[in-house]
Amino acid sequence: xxxxxxxxxxxxxxxxxxxxxxxxxxxxxxxxxxxxxxxxxxxxxxxxxxxxxxxxxxxxxxxxxxxxxxxxxxxxxxxxxxxxxxxxxxxxxxxxxxxxxxxxxxxxxxxxxxxxxxxxxxxxxxxxxxxxxxxxxxxxxxxxxxxxxxxxxxxxxxxxxxxxxxxxxxxxxxxxxxxxxxxxxxxxxxxxxxxxxxxxxxxxxxxxxxxxxxxxxxxxxxxxxxxxxxxxxxxxxxxxxxxxxxxxxxxxxxxxxxxxxxxxxxxxxxxxxxxxxxxxxxxxxxxxxxxxxxxxxxxxxxxxxxxxxxxxxxxxxxxxxxxxxxxxxxxxxxxxxxxxxxxxxxxxx
Amino acid sequence: xxxxxxxxxxxxxxxxxxxxxxxxxxxxxxxxxxxxxxxxxxxxxxxxxxxxxxxxxxxxxxxxxxxxxxxxxxxxxxxxxxxxxxxxxxxxxxxxxxxxxxxxxxxxxxxxxxxxxxxxxxxxxxxxxxxxxxxxxxxxxxxxxxxxxxxxxxxxxxxxxxxxxxxxxxxxxxxxxxxxxxxxxxxxxxxxxxxxxxxxxxxxxxxxxxxxxxxxxxxxxxxxxxxxxxxxxxxxxxxxxxxxxxxxxxxxxxxxxxxxxxxxxxxxxxxxxxxxxxxxxxxxxxxxxxxxxxxxxxxxxxxxxxxxxxxxxxxxxxxxxxxxxxxxxxxxxxxxxxxxxxxxxxxxxxxxxxxxxxxxxxxxxxxxxxxxxxxxxxxxxxxxxxxxxxxxxxxxxxxxxxxxxxxxxxxxxxxxxxxxxxxxxxxxxxxxxxxxxxxxxxxxxxxxxxxxxxxxxxxxxxxxxxxxxxxxxxxxxxxxxxxxxxxxxxxxxxxxxxxxxxxxxxxxxxxxxxxxxxxxxxxxxxxxxxxxxxxxx
Numbered sequence: 001x002x003x004x005x006x007x008x009x010x011x012x013x014x015x016x017x018x019x020x021x022x023x024x025x026x027x028x029x030x031x032x033x034x035x036x037x038x039x040x041x042x043x044x045x046x047x048x049x050x051x052x053x054x055x056x057x058x059x060x061x062x063x064x065x066x067x068x069x070x071x072x073x074x075x076x077x078x079x080x081x082x083x084x085x086x087x088x089x090x091x092x093x094x095x096x097x098x099x100x101x102x103x104x105x106x107x108x109x110x111x112x113x114x115x116x117x118x119x120x121x122x123x124x125x126x127x128x129x130x131x132x133x134x135x136x137x138x139x140x141x142x143x144x145x146x147x148x149x150x151x152x153x154x155x156x157x158x159x160x161x162x163x164x165x166x167x168x169x170x171x172x173x174x175x176x177x178x179x180x181x182x183x184x185x186x187x188x189x190x191x192x193x194x195x196x197x198x199x200x201x202x203x204x205x206x207x208x209x210x211x212x213x214x215x216x217x218x219x220x221x222x223x224x225x226x227x228x229x230x231x232x233x234x235x236x237x238x239x240x241x242x243x244x245x246x247x248x249x250x251x252x253x254x255x256x257x258x259x260x261x262x263x264x265x266x267x268x269x270x271x272x273x274x275x276x277x278x279x280x281x282x283x284x285x286x287x288x289x290x291x292x293x294x295x296x297x298x299x300x301x302x303x304x305x306x307x308x309x310x311x312x313x314x315x316x317x318x319x320x321x322x323x324x325x326x327x328x329x330x331x332x333x334x335x336x337x338x339x340x341x342x343x344x345x346x347x348x349x
Numbered sequence: 350x351x352x353x354x355x356x357x358x359x360x361x362x363x364x365x366x367x368x369x370x371x372x373x374x375x376x377x378x379x380x381x382x383x384x385x386x387x388x389x390x391x392x393x394x395x396x397x398x399x400x401x402x403x404x405x406x407x408x409x410x411x412x413x414x415x416x417x418x419x420x421x422x423x424x425x426x427x428x429x430x431x432x433x434x435x436x437x438x439x440x441x442x443x444x445x446x447x448x449x450x451x452x453x454x455x456x457x458x459x460x461x462x463x464x465x466x467x468x469x470x471x472x473x474x475x476x477x478x479x480x481x482x483x484x485x486x487x488x489x490x491x492x493x494x495x496x497x498x499x500x501x502x503x504x505x506x507x508x509x510x511x512x513x514x515x516x517x518x519x520x521x522x523x524x525x526x527x528x529x530x531x532x533x534x535x536x537x538x539x540x541x542x543x544x545x546x547x548x549x550x551x552x553x554x555x556x557x558x559x560x561x562x563x564x565x566x567x568x569x570x571x572x573x574x575x576x577x578x579x580x581x582x583x584x585x586x587x588x589x590x591x592x593x594x595x596x597x598x599x600x601x602x603x604x605x606x607x608x609x610x611x612x613x614x615x616x617x618x619x620x621x622x623x624x625x626x627x628x629x630x631x632x633x634x635x636x637x638x639x640x641x642x643x644x645x646x647x648x649x650x651x652x653x654x655x656x657x658x659x660x661x662x663x664x665x666x667x668x669x670x671x672x673x674x675x676x677x678x679x680x681x682x683x684x685x686x687x688x689x690x691x692x693x694x695x696x697x698x699x700x701x702x703x704x705x706x707x708x709x710x711x712x713x714x715x716x717x718x719x720x721x722x723x724x725x726x727x728x729x730x731x732x733x734x735x736x737x738x739x740x741x742x743x744x745x746x747x748x749x750x751x752x753x754x755x756x757x758x759x760x761x762x763x764x765x766x767x768x769x770x771x772x773x774x775x776x777x778x779x780x781x782x783x784x785x786x787x788x789x790x791x792x793x794x795x796x797x798x799x800x801x802x803x804x805x806x807x808x809x810x811x812x813x814x815x816x817x818x819x820x821x822x823x824x825x826x827x828x829x830x831x832x833x834x835x836x837x838x839x840x841x842x843x844x845x846x847x848x849x850x851x852x853x854x855x856x857x858x859x860x861x862x863x864x865x866x867x868x869x870x871x872x873x874x875x876x877x878x879x880x881x882x883x884x885x886x
Contacts, residue, residue: 077795084796090789104797
């Protein structure tokens with residue numbers, strides 16, 4: 001299937017630095033992508049370049065096969081047929097909900113416009129709220145109006161710029177799923193920009209971890225967590241520690257908590273290569289029968305589970321996530337066992 | 350494929366801002382360039398007869414009014430911002446009312462009241478006999494007092510703003526560290542408010558340097574009256590522009606100071622509704638009494654006196670000439686308001702759209718006129734227009750044109766000078782409204798399929814409506830009050846309310862000056878009420 005969005009080797013420079021460096025990715029129709037990274041990694045610039053608010057220094061961007069931007073030139077934003085949801089929602093304060101949503105529908109007849117506005121209000125769960133003004137709405141409702149406004153003109157591509165960052169944590173999670181459902185119901189291809197991996201995982205089918213203007217890994221949330229391509233992604237996504245180990249002659253990895261087969265770095269097939277093994281908290285199981293012992297250094301209660309910080313005899317620390325009915329006190333020694341089908345290791349630096 | 354536009358867009362901000370900036374820059378350059386062309390006889394005359402007195406007077410006036418507005422404005426601001434006393438709520442807004450009264454109106458009312466023949470001295474004489482001593486109102490002290498009463502609201506407004514937003518927590522911190530409240534005021538609150546105080550004082554001093562009406566009523570020679578005399582009494586244009594160039598340099602000094610004060614101000618969120626300190630015993634009545642006294646002298650007594658005079662002369666004086674005075678005043682004020690609002694919109698839009706340094710600087714230059722006295726702008730606009738007239742007339746003569754002037758003495762000259770003077774007044778509210786439109790709102794409009802022009806129409810203009818209206822209103826009222834530009838650039842016989850005030854006061858007919866003044870004061874109340882509503886939480 002022809003991709004809906006293609007970003008080909010795009011480079012954007014600001015005076016004195018390169019913000020986006022030869023970045024490429026694509027989205028299939030209906031797919032929801034996400035650019036995930038710390039502030040300053042270039043993710044917002046990339047989004048704005050797709051929207052037409054930033055010029056490219058190199059590369060090209062295609063939407064539905066049409067080139068919308070090339071080096072130093074591009075269609076103006078209004079001609080790209082995209083929809084955008086902004087961090088601050090950018091609702092128009094002088095217009096009510098219905099007029100905000102109808103803002104991009106000026107070319108429709110009055111009847112068709114009303115119909116589309118009603119349809120959008122129903123889609124975002126605000127049916128009947130036509131006449132309220134943005135300042136009368138809660139943050140979550142404003143967010144939904146912003147989404148409805150962007151979806152109303154049936155954009156080829158939806159861009160969401162940190163759309164949940166102004167909401168409190170609980171609402172953020174719920175709205176993330178809601179937005180995903182709405183986008184999927186509308187069948188819209190979308191790209192989300194965020195620094196929050198929970199948001200990324202809740203909304204996106206595919207996530208790109210961005211660092212310094214490049215994508216380190218472009219993969220499903222599951223793959224990002226379980227098979228991070230490098231130690232940066234491993235540290236950035238989820239919790240976990242890297243424990244030192246050595247590759248043995250059977251291409252297995254030996255380290256303090258056992259011997260595991262798994263994914264060994266390409267240029268580290270040799271016997272005795274020094275690596276770091278990624279150990280996630282959910283890999284570390286409590287097992288009193290285990291020969292491996294660890295002392296509880298700290299514990300954080302998370303409701304359904306405890307996150308223990310455990311000290312190994314070598315002085316290394318690991319994290320362990322256990323159901324909260326397993327309560328251990330700080331200082332207690334417990335047996336642990338690694339439950340890893342597939343170890344991930346990186347060359348020791 | 351053919352692309353609609355090239356990105357990045359080269360800055361076309363200069364295209365919009367340069368023509369507007371010329372309005373201010375040309376008069377300033379014309380006036381300043383006369384320094385480069387010093388004419389010996391002119392300077393000999395100025396140095397011998399004019400400058401020593403004018404320089405001394407100006408210096409005294411600046412120092413005196415600077416001290417006066419601080420002494421009046423800062424304590425009033427502190428009282429109403431920090432303490433609770435009877436009438437505090439009323440005084441906190443009412444103390445801004447004197448802004449509605451042009452300084453020249455306050456001046457002639459005070460002179461009329463306190464002069465030898467005025468009601469106060471007459472009353473004293475009838476009570477204590479002819480030997481009763483009374484300070485001379487037409488004196489240096491008198492001018493300083495009147496101007497301080499007219500301009501203290503600038504300091505009051507800004508200082509109060511500072512005390513409400515800045516100092517409160519810091520003063521409390523100082524008190525927990527063992528400082529008395531009074532010491533904390535002097536060593537914490539005042540230093541923290543310094544940028545605001547500088548802003549208020551420089552605004553008051555700019556008005557002082559620009560003042561023409563008050564000093565002429567007091568026969569107190571300053572640059573503005575000297576320029577006016579050189580212009581009208583001596584018909585000496587070079588002398589007028591030399592004097593104007595000197596005045597401009599004083600003013601630019603103030604501009605630098607004012608810009609510093611503005612840059613050093615950092616706005617914080619108002620820190621909730623802090624508890625006011627209730628004054629006890631005598632202190633509360635002293636506080637209320639002081640506020641009452643200032644309000645009485647600076648606003649209520651003058652207003653009542655105006656009303657009394659108007660009552661006396663109304664039947665005789667309000668005749669068929671008045672509709673013409675009022676009509677011309679309203680016409681020129683409306684035209685200037687419309688022009689300035691349009692230009693302000695252009696500037697604010699350019700500033701929003703083009704963020705390059707050139708555009709920013711041109712906007713600064715364009716809005717410099719608020720600091721430049723009207724007398725200077727009148728000279729600076731007249732000279733190039735007269736030159737243009739001569740060039741055009743010379744060109745038209747062979748074609749059989751016999752006229753003596755094309756633009757000279759037309760409304761256009763007056764309008765240009767007024768627009769230059771009040772552009773900043775109009776720009777400020779429009780720009781504030783423009784800044785309230787977020788960049789993402791603009792981008793949202795673009796992403797919803799609107800091009801730049803459509804966005805201006807459907808997004809910017811509706812959201813700017815309030816700002817545009819207040820810009821027009823503020824300029825309208827300022828032009829109504831304006832005196833020197835109107836006097837110096839109007840066409841012969843084109844008298845407005847302010848001109849009428851000037852003519853009556855120069856003949857000492859205070860009661861007949863009261864009638865046009867009352868119209869001006871009533872109009873002036875409108876923007877002050879708006880300001881009060883905006884500044885009160």
